[in-house]
Amino acid sequence: MKLKFYIFLFLLSSAIFAQQKQVETSIDTTKNKIGAEFKLTLKTVVSSKSKVVFPKLKTIGQLEVIQSYPIDTVKKNDTYELIKKYGLTQFDSGKYTIPSIKILIDKQPYLSDSIRVEVANVKVDTLQQKMYDIKDITAADSGIGNWWIYLLILIVILAIGAFVYWYVKKRQLKKIEEEVYKTPIEKATSLLNNLEQKELVQKGEIKEYYSELTDIARNYIEEAIHIPAMESTTSELIQAIRTASTKKKMTLTPETVENLERVLRQADLVKFAKSKPLEFEITEDRNKIQRVILTLDNAIPTEVPAEEEDQLLNEAQKQKQIKQQLLKKRNKRIAIAVGTVVFLVFATTTFFIVTKGFNYVKDNLIGHPSKELLEGEWVKSAYGNPAVLLETPKVLKRMDTQKVLPKETMALIKEMQLFAYGSMIDNFYVAVSTSKFKNPVELDLAKALEGSLKVIESQGGQNIIVKQEDFQTNQGIQGLKGYGTMTILNPVDKTSSKAYYEILLFKQDQGLQQIVILHQEGDTYANDITARILNSVELQKASN
Template sequence: MKFKLYIFLFLFSTIVFAQQKQVETSIDTTKNKIGAEFKLTLKTVVSSNSKVVFPKLKNIGPLEVIQSYPIDTVKKNDTYELIKKYGLTQFDSGKYTIPSIKILIDKKPFLSDSIRIEVANVKVDTLQQKMYDIKDITAAEDGIGNWWKYVLALLIILAIGAGIYWYVKKHQKKKIEEEVYKTPIEKATSLLNNLEQKELVQKGEIKEYYSELTDIARNYIEEAIHIPAMESTTSELIQAIRTASTKKKMTLTPETVENLERVLRQADLVKFAKSKPLDFEITEDRNKIQKVILTLDNAIPTEVSTEEEDQLLNEAQRQKQIQLQLKKQRNKRITIAVGSVVFLLVATTAFFIVTKGFAYVKDNIIGHPSKELLEGEWVKSEYGNPGVIIETPKVLKRMDALKTLPKETMALIKEMQLFVYGSMIDNFYVAVSTTKFKNPTDIDLSKALEGSLKVIELQGGQNIIVKQEDFQTNQGIQGIKGYGTMTVLNPATKTSLKGYYEILLFKQDQGLQQIIIFHEEGDTYANDITTRILNSVELKKANN
């Protein structure tokens, strides 16, 4: 929605629409009680060949259509007079503007005139109406003392988090002590037993079973015989074992080495070729690995190293395992600490949602754009001529509106200035415009407001509800204020936004001053911004 076009149409809509008298507009009364019917009448005279389409409406501006009367046709010589009536009502007192209605005559649009009406309250006769005694005061619940419940809930959350951390830490420490073994054969035997307890074969996890089984064997060979078994292929490992048996004078039968090679190659097929051995084959492979490990352990000669070297080697292996487990423990502690913090954040957020509501958490933790504007550093500045002094959350940016005006319009305008922040599809929009005319001009502020609303309709504004009242600045300068709600279409996302608007209009000598504010309906922070802006409005006299 381009605000630049607003200026031209808003200033000259009165002239343009005054020329379109194809549709005559009238109403039976301009003042009625709440809920009473206003009868709006539209008349048009057309030729016998013309096609006229009156819209089917549920609402006309802020008024509800309670009755759409049939079209009356009156023949006059070679023409026809078509009369369409709408029954309108409003259930809220105040002054309203019935906006223009678009009628299609031979597919060409024509607009009816807008009409101002007033809805008055219904007076209650207190002399005839039965009166009742005032109801006794009901004692309110004492909210003092409930704070301890919130503190208690927070302490419970903290205690639960600390308990979880302490339990896991103690459990990990105990587990580490259990997993530190004195010798490689002790470790391999224990891990084989633990592997059977996992029941991976029963669960159908054959690949995982063979992977752990061969890792146990490779890890034992690496620790006991000092061969890089974990990093070697099957062929490299078998060749390394044969070489080590010769150098270290290990008594190994060909059957032992062949059994190890057969199980390792079976594991390779399972892991990389998706082979599925039978149950008895899996059992045999497990027994072969156990037998191979025991045979290798018995084949290692005691004279390979002295007793002191064995002790140093075992101690080095023990320290290596301890360091590895401590590293795992440190990582798990970090994970637990992060998890505990996340848990506490989630629990605290849930606590505030329950006690304060989701809106409070969303606005104060996640953030709200209008709230940031409201609480930011405001700027007070003067815009245009005649000058408008106004306080806004951000500095208004100057826009060049004169380039969009036709030459005939420029002939009437001496000076025009426009300053804007945001747009009609942003979370908050404010614009200030000032205009000076060359020749004396009788400016009708109500007509100017109607023209601005007509432009909004042409630019895509829908379901516009209009209320109008007098407005006075703190310096006593009189003007008018139009306000209400409308629906605006976002052309990029094709979604609709229901917003609230306020339009202030003032006239001074040959000058016109206008302020427009628009934001999403129901945004309480934007409501506070609007109030603060309107309370800050000051006007300066036009300079000749």
């Protein structure tokens, strides 16, 4: 019988465990400390048309109701399972009976089962408590919080945006380099032909068409007559042409100047007043600009007095210098902005690396899976029967033990359940298993620990270093803890990693409860998760 039992322990440890017994009345623990909460659960299954009334109570027997939880409803086919929980407490030690509670189902009274509980004094005997080494000094939280992460991300985004803007502008300036033409009239004629080939009018891009059309005319006037046409308003440009025609003795008819002014005014209306000229008007404006340019080119005298030529050249050079200065200032501002952003990113990153360490910056900027688990929303729940109550970063999922254990092993088991999160090759793994045996057996927790480690070894664990010690829950229930390190082989890519593990084992009458935790060695966040889980462990005594 012992040989069969140890074979069972070996196979049991490879599972991760099965189904809870459904009861009408249950409680999370029958023994608790003074002031601690007993959670009483009442369940009933009724039809969809039934009306169920749970009583509103301030006390149940000699226990005080500190919390009346909302009713949970679970639909099962054509029926509903109603679950009502009461939080009870008592501030005097002793043994108490939770009496039957009357529930009305369709106005018919039904009584719950009574349950005996025990409230124990808190032990203060230091001789019975384990002694631990003094912890290292831990730096206090600076209170900086996580706001700097978002600031750093924003700075990086701004830096990337500034770089992209500078790079695109630089490329545009290179592309805007115009072809070299022999004369301004040749350039203007070529650009007018190219404008027609773009078919902007046919595409409905009227604003872009007029913008390019007037720019061609202004560029020609600026290059041929040396007037700062690009920076001038329509009124200023017309007045400048009239002045230049007098100084250069250009023979311009009033009609030529008026045609140019009409087209420029039309372009202003299109660009700023969203005017939409008709197609024939657009054609006439294009022809007017072409005639104006040709007329101006013919009107320019072949020889200009040196004094007037110098004056015009000086004015053009002056305008060119102003444009260059504005361009330099803009580029300087962009360079300063980019430099400032890069400096802030570098300085901020360096500051946190120096004060917090590189890993801290990496984990908060890039992210760390264990850190996300630790800082996420934790769940406290009971698993198996006898129930193991503990707090975990994720809900443990029920595993099918029928697919894991052979039939000869299942023949020894009265009831077995397994719940788990993750796997051995994940960054964090936790499993809870409970079992109850059919026949009386003498449980040896040390042997059960050996069986668990052999199963882990069969699943890829290598070079396992084992340490063990007694373990006691906050309720005073004694158990065995095995812990240490191992090398885990990944069956997919054949790589190996160093891992740390802890296994808790508890035995009750014809029952075994087991908790397995495994994570990468040196993962400080996983260490904190493990400590929080183990500190939350509570056990429910086995029910006959």
